[in-house]
Amino acid sequence: MLWKRARRSDNVVSGGSGGGRGGKGLTLGAVVLVVAFGLITGQDPLQILGQLAGQLETPTTSNQRTPVANDEQTDFVRAILGDTEDTWRQLFQQAGRQYQDPTLVLFNASVHSACGMASAASGPFYCPADRQVYLDVSFFRELAQRYAAAGDFAQAYVIAHEVGHHVQTLLGVSAKVQAARQRGERMEGDNGLLVRQELQADCLAGVWAHHAQQRLDWLEAGDLQEALQAASAIGDDRLQQQSRGQVMPDAFTHGTSAQRVRWFKLGFEQGKVGQCDTFKARTL
Structure with a gap:
């Protein structure tokens, strides 16, 4: 992958060890109570914790964070994030919207x-x-080492998938999923909303890869297979088989290896956000 062709993002910062925000955090007892309250009321405990954390803590501004290291790994992350910015800015503009860049926090x-x-x-x-x-x-x-998914395009896929979740937030998809959670709709499981949300992020990563390749012509032989291998390696069925010795579809949250590969490939081949509506798909 000829990733050095990409523009470097200025939105990569270092959160250090335990960094990212300052101030006092929640105690373990408070966290347990919040989780219990969320389960009783049907609300997402993570969202409640996030809101409380935002009230208890003072956000750390970017100039208070440690500057990112000047090494090749960080340069790679800045290059991939920079190209996701270029791609999604263009796609949002074409749709009459404005893309808001996310910040990527490197931590240890x-x-x-x-x-x-x-x-x-x-x-x-x-x-x-x-x-x-x-x-x-x-x-x-x-x-x-653990997932046998080496290669720079495999790494790029991981970053693009998380940026895909940011795109979902900007498009209002994440808010709709959260509203469905509060209504008591099915979240986990092989046909649940969490799986559909994750598979859509895979598809959006593929959309980015499609447009990035058109613009930069940076993929080399074997690069696409690297991304597909990474998508396959972190499928729910494969991870459950490795950790539990059995597959439990009712506990799926991200989709099977085959599903993750399928949706990334669809996004890569079509390059259209409209093709990534996993929520309306009858077959995942």
Whole structure:
């Protein structure tokens, strides 16, 4: 992948270890109470925690954060994020909308976001409460060693997937999913809304990859297979088989390996956001 052709984003910052926001956090007891309250009322505990965290803490401005390292890995992240910005700005403009860039926070070991504390074990994630993508600096090594999904385009897919969640937030998809949760609609499971939301983010990552390739012609032999391997490696069925020794469809939250590959490929081949409506699809 000839990723050095891409423009570098200025929206990559370092959250350090446990960085991202300052001030006092919630105690363990408070977190337990919030989770219990969420389960009783049908509200998303993460959203409640995010709102409380936002009230208890003072956001850390970008100039208070540690500058990102001047190394090739960080340069790569800035290049991929920069190209997602270019792609989605253009697509939003064509649709008569304005794209708002997310911030990508690089952290080590743990980080405090508006959605609560997270460790490296949770993997990359997007927090809609602060509209930021969080990425542990060691994740790409784990992607290659633990999931056998090495390669720069595999890494680019991971970033683009999380940016896909940001696009969902801007388009109002995330708010609709949250409203459905509060109405008691099915969230988990092989046909649940969480799976549909994640598969749409995969498709949106494919849409980005389609337009990025048209603009930069940066993919080399084997690059597409790297992304497909990464999508397959983190399917619910494969991860459950590895960790539990059995597949439990009722506990799916992201989709199977085959589904994740299918939706990324659809986005890559079509390059159209309208093709990514997983919520109306009869077959995932």
